[in-house]
Amino acid sequence: MHASTDPSWTLMVVQAPPKPILNNFNDDDDDDGPIVFKRGGNSTSKQNQPNLEAKKPSSSSQNSNGQSLNAHKGKSPISSSNASPVKSPIGSPKASASSAKASPMKPPVTYSRVPSSSIDQSKEETKPIVDDDDSEDDKPLSSRFKGSTNNANKGVTVPARVKDEHSDDDEVPLSSRFAAKSNAGSSSCKTISSSEKILLVSKIQLNGSTAKDKQQKSSAVPTKRPMDNKVPSNQSFAKKPKLSDASTTKQVTVKAELKADDDDHLTISQRMKKASSSSNKSLSVKQNVTKVVSFSSKKTTKNNKKQMQNSKYSKSTKVQPGSSDGQKKWKTLVHNGVIFPPPYKPHGVKMLYKGKPVDLTPEQEEVATMFAVMKDTEYVQKPQFLQNFWNDWRTLLGKNHVIQKLEACDFNPIYEWHQKEKEKKKQMSTEEKKAVREEKLKQEEMYMWAIVNGVKEKVGNFRVEPPGLFRGRGEHPKMGKLKSRIRPSDITINIGKDAPIPKCPIPGERWKEVKHDNTVTWLAFWNDPINPKEFKYVFLAASSSLKGQSDKEKYEKARKLKDYIHNIRTAYTKDFASKDITKRQIAVATYLIDKLALRAGNEKDDDEADTVGCCTLKVANVECIPPNKLKFDFLGKDSIRYENTVEVELPVYKAIRQFQVAKKPTDDLFDSLDTSKLNAHLKELMPGLTAKVFRTYNASITLDEKLYEETEDGDVAEKFVIYNQANKQVAIICNHQRTISKSHDAQMSRLTEKLEELKGTLKEFKTDLDRAKKGKPPLKDADGKQKRNLTPEAIEKKIATTNQKIEKMELSMKTKEDLKTVALGTSKINYLDPRITVAWCKRHEVPIEKIFNKSLLAKFTWAMDVDPQFRF
DNA sequence: ATAGTGACTTGGGGGTAGATTT
DNA sequence: AAATCTACCCCCAAGTCACTAT
Numbered sequence: 001m002h003a004s005t006d007p008s009w010t011l012m013v014v015q016a017p018p019k020p021i022l023n024n025f026n027d028d029d030d031d032d033g034p035i036v037f038k039r040g041g042n043s044t045s046k047q048n049q050p051n052l053e054a055k056k057p058s059s060s061s062q063n064s065n066g067q068s069l070n071a072h073k074g075k076s077p078i079s080s081s082n083a084s085p086v087k088s089p090i091g092s093p094k095a096s097a098s099s100a101k102a103s104p105m106k107p108p109v110t111y112s113r114v115p116s117s118s119i120d121q122s123k124e125e126t127k128p129i130v131d132d133d134d135s136e137d138d139k140p141l142s143s144r145f146k147g148s149t150n151n152a153n154k155g156v157t158v159p160a161r162v163k164d165e166h167s168d169d170d171e172v173p174l175s176s177r178f179a180a181k182s183n184a185g186s187s188s189c190k191t192i193s194s195s196e197k198i199l200l201v202s203k204i205q206l207n208g209s210t211a212k213d214k215q216q217k218s219s220a221v222p223t224k225r226p227m228d229n230k231v232p233s234n235q236s237f238a239k240k241p242k243l244s245d246a247s248t249t250k251q252v253t254v255k256a257e258l259k260a261d262d263d264d265h266l267t268i269s270q271r272m273k274k275a276s277s278s279s280n281k282s283l284s285v286k287q288n289v290t291k292v293v294s295f296s297s298k299k300t301t302k303n304n305k306k307q308m309q310n311s312k313y314s315k316s317t318k319v320q321p322g323s324s325d326g327q328k329k330w331k332t333l334v335h336n337g338v339i340f341p342p343p344y345k346p347h348g349v350k351m352l353y354k355g356k357p358v359d360l361t362p363e364q365e366e367v368a369t370m371f372a373v374m375k376d377t378e379y380v381q382k383p384q385f386l387q388n389f390w391n392d393w394r395t396l397l398g399k400n401h402v403i404q405k406l407e408a409c410d411f412n413p414i415y416e417w418h419q420k421e422k423e424k425k426k427q428m429s430t431e432e433k434k435a436v437r438e439e440k441l442k443q444e445e446m447y448m449w450a451i452v453n454g455v456k457e458k459v460g461n462f463r464v465e466p467p468g469l470f471r472g473r474g475e476h477p478k479m480g481k482l483k484s485r486i487r488p489s490d491i492t493i494n495i496g497k498d499a500p501i502p503k504c505p506i507p508g509e510r511w512k513e514v515k516h517d518n519t520v521t522w523l524a525f526w527n528d529p530i531n532p533k534e535f536k537y538v539f540l541a542a543s544s545s546l547k548g549q550s551d552k553e554k555y556e557k558a559r560k561l562k563d564y565i566h567n568i569r570t571a572y573t574k575d576f577a578s579k580d581i582t583k584r585q586i587a588v589a590t591y592l593i594d595k596l597a598l599r600a601g602n603e604k605d606d607d608e609a610d611t612v613g614c615c616t617l618k619v620a621n622v623e624c625i626p627p628n629k630l631k632f633d634f635l636g637k638d639s640i641r642y643e644n645t646v647e648v649e650l651p652v653y654k655a656i657r658q659f660q661v662a663k664k665p666t667d668d669l670f671d672s673l674d675t676s677k678l679n680a681h682l683k684e685l686m687p688g689l690t691a692k693v694f695r696t697y698n699a700s701i702t703l704d705e706k707l708y709e710e711t712e713d714g715d716v717a718e719k720f721v722i723y724n725q726a727n728k729q730v731a732i733i734c735n736h737q738r739t740i741s742k743s744h745d746a747q748m749s750r751l752t753e754k755l756e757e758l759k760g761t762l763k764e765f766k767t768d769l770d771r772a773k774k775g776k777p778p779l780k781d782a783d784g785k786q787k788r789n790l791t792p793e794a795i796e797k798k799i800a801t802t803n804q805k806i807e808k809m810e811l812s813m814k815t816k817e818d819l820k821t822v823a824l825g826t827s828k829i830n831y832l833d834p835r836i837t838v839a840w841c842k843r844h845e846v847p848i849e850k851i852f853n854k855s856l857l858a859k860f861t862w863a864m865d866v867d868p869q870f871r872f
Numbered sequence: 873a874t875a876g877t878g879a880c881t882t883g884g885g886g887g888t889a890g891a892t893t894t
Numbered sequence: 895a896a897a898t899c900t901a902c903c904c905c906c907a908a909g910t911c912a913c914t915a916t
Binding site: 461471608676691741743855 | 899900901902903904905906907908909910911912
């Protein structure tokens with residue numbers, strides 16, 4: 001399909017006018033449908049640069065993001081229609097905010113807010129004292145802008161908040177809420193499939209090595225495992241344990257699981273402690289570690305508590321990155337370095353120049369191939385891309401090469417070769433594919449893990465990035481440049497002093513440098529070949545304790561903002577009219593960041609895509625619509641367009657209008673402001689407060705509120721819908737968009753078709769039922785065949801199942817349509833405190849794995865033991 | 873102050889493994 | 895068994911923000 005349809009994969013286009021030509025270069029397929037808000041860089045969509053030159057972006061509606069943007073406008077907390085300045089606390093400052101300056105404000109404490117875990121408790125500062133009659137401040141913006149009916153509602157539904165995450169005195173016994181059996185017994189792990197009510201998070205047999213274990217093993221959810229202290233001999237930890245190792249064999253799994261189960265109720269810190277203490281004992285026998293995170297029994301909770309008490313010690317000695325230990329991020333660090341992509345294998349396929357085959361050196365061919373295979377992307381339609389590519393490739397070719405201009409190059413032979421290779425790969429049998437996969441895995445195994453403070457942790461990106469053509473987002477000035485191959489001599493390794501230095505995997509070469517810096521968490525870095533003053537780091541995976549710890553800290557900080565937010569809002573509201581221009585700009589900027597969840601907006605260089613955040617907004621990005629609306633239209637991070645019209649408090653409106661006076665459309669709106677000034681100011685309001693905390697705060701509190709207010713009785717599927725709606729709302733607030741998949745329309749119409757079919761059979765059944773009741777035989781079916789005579793009861797049953805099917809399908813269609821332009825994943829990964837989700841799942845008997853996939857479960861292990869009554 | 877550097881978080885898309893349908 | 899679909903994982907780009915040097 002691909003190759004054949006476009007016989008002229010040459011660069012004709014370049015010869016054509018300087019402007020990029022849309023759609024006729026790449027006329028093969030995809031683009032036939034109407035173009036609907038496609039963000040891929042298609043210039044009609046996300047690239048649709050908000051027009052900086054005052055000319056009104058009348059085209060904006062061409063971004064037919066219809067549904068979701070409308071939703072945004074109509075429903076979002078930040079939307080105009082809901083914004084009720086009168087009602088809003090933002091609009092109606094109460095308390096004076098005189099304290100807002102020099103020192104951190106004394107935040108009010110809300111009625112029942114209490115530290116959620118003992119760990120936090122230890123870090124908790126003296127809580128500010130109540131004065132807060134404005135409980136609305138605890139609410140997400142979404143609810144602040146809603147009618148007051150919510151409040152009444154809230155009063156009834158919000159139960160007292162819990163004091164201790166680990167308390168086990170829930171009104172309803174856990175055991176009754178979770179019908180599943182206790183998992184304390186050795187059998188617990190076997191019920192995985194048998195019951196959804198066993199909220200089984202993960203089960204891994206890391207070491208068991210019988211053949212049938214394979215599947216489980218390869219599905220490695222990151223697992224912390226006590227490590228033998230002697231491990232260092234480069235590979236020992238990467239190797240599978242020997243079969244002969246008594247404790248690792250299958251026969252003893254019952255025991256092993258039991259043991260492991262104990263572990264499962266430990267908190268991360270406890271696990272860590274446990275892990276390291278066992279490693280201190282230099283256990284030569286590796287244990288099976290089976291992690292089961294389960295909410296399913298009361299026993300679990302109890303155990304937990306017990307364990308907590310037992311491990312008082314461990315808590316005090318717990319590693320706390322970035323805190324008491326100074327800046328130390330780790331004590332010991334062992335890893336095997338990084339793996340390099342295989343060297344280039346020349347294919348020898350000759351491209352054409354002016355119709356004639358050309359000889360290329362392997363290096364030249366490699367780069368030509370990188371270009372050739374991008375034929376189907378829209379990058380090749382961009383002059384910038386072509387220009388940059390040509391510059392770099394030309395350097396490789398040399399001045400006197402036959403190839404003198406890109407326009408006369410025909411890369412088709414290489415493109416087609418590549419398509420064939422792809423096809424070959426696709427045609428491989430399952431076994432062959434599997435073999436290839438396993439081979440790769442085997443080679444990578446040793447790089448996948450690091451041992452941090454004696455605990456085995458997954459490494460994130462241990463593969464060095466392969467060479468290629470740089471693909472920036474949006475109109476990136478550097479797109480198409482050659483991202484050259486990284487060699488060992490480009491790489492700096494960071495590793496524990498006592499750890500063996502990773503062997504350089506490429507013979508005859510060596511690392512650029514080896515450091516032993518335990519104030520940082522990276523294992524290796526190299527300079528980005530595209531922008532040599534920037535770095536590419538190798539970090540631990542998200543599932544590691546190190547990352548988990550800082551993730552938790554992030555959310556704790558955001559939760560803390562809850563206690564300060566009221567005063568902060570009061571303070572900036574007061575400053576809207578300040579005579580000090582900087583103050584006024586800070587106030588308005590903070591307001592926007594708070595209300596619209598904008599990013600801070602650092603300055604950018606000219607050699608980056610031209611995008612903005614709050615502090616870098618241009619005059620043209622905000623349009624004042626009388627009497628008090630602001631229309632935002634700009635390209636934000638990743639050149640994703642932000643388009644939103646919001647009603648704001650009059651002082652804000654006036655301030656913005658005044659900031660625009662006597663400026664060009666391209667001038668900075670906030671001319672006396674930058675992110676460091678802004679953050680410096682925020683830090684005075686709350687320790688550690690920065691602009692991005694507001695995003696986390698507003699996202700998480702919105703989820704928390706939505707879930708709390710909107711969850712009703714129903715089955716899991718219905719609750720899942722509720723969750724997704726809440727999640728969606730957050731995604732809208734954060735402007736997390738996605739392109740509509742190419743096949744969306746096709747998928748929808750297929751579903752519609754099926755639905756019609758189902759409705760048809762339903763109708764048929766109904767006729768049959770009527771007839772059956774009258775003792776008549778059913779009508780013949782579509783093919784004219786006689787159908788079986790069924791009892792009315794049987795037919796009714798069929799009707800019921802069909803109805804269910806129809807319902808299910810209608811729901812899935814609705815969701816699909818509803819979410820086609822909204823990306824839920826990003827907020828789930830980065831902005832929503834997982835404890836909100838976990839607690840909600842516990843309260844409503846929704847299996848957590850309905851919401852979190854495997855990597856999320858691994859990433860959020862630290863949140864799994866949260867109390868069901870947890871509120872953000 | 874300001875610019876530059878360094879380290880870490882956040883972001884969407886592509887490819888694909890494995891599920892589901894035919 | 896093949897075809898089709900889709901959720902997930904990986905990739906790596908692009909942000910944020912602290913800190914250092916000037």
